[in-house]
Amino acid sequence: MFAVEVKVGLKKGVSDPEGSNTRKSLELLGYEEVKEVRSLKVYRMQIDATSREEAQERLEEMCKRLLSNPVINTHEIVFM
């Protein structure tokens, strides 16, 4: 069993209103030191596999088929 985080973000150049509005709100609260905010969606999973390589391969497939939209998203698979 592997614990994994699949991080789905937005590609460079794709606007991220949630991130930029978060930055603006933080600024209004007095946190001017925050220079950039990008929002990401993370899926923390428990996955059964015989090896890390197998898990990685299956997860890449899941990202392509369901979790990530290749037109606008990037994804990252991180084993914990």
Next chain:
Amino acid sequence: MFAVEVKVGLKKGVSDPEGSNTRKSLELLGYEEVKEVRSLKVYRMQIDATSREEAQERLEEMCKRLLSNPVINTHEIVFM
């Protein structure tokens, strides 16, 4: 300048429909090996501070004031 990830998740016992529906959808697509999915929101930030400790302290404050709802959320600050 520090690169930081603020991970906002749901406390244990708080239902996570996005996570459980993602698991169900993956199961329907044939990925029965995925045993659990929890969803998290991540804010990837660039923050100016004189030290890591100062950044950490300010970020904890931001979580309390804006990013996280202590009734249902947990938060984690990870320096990259």
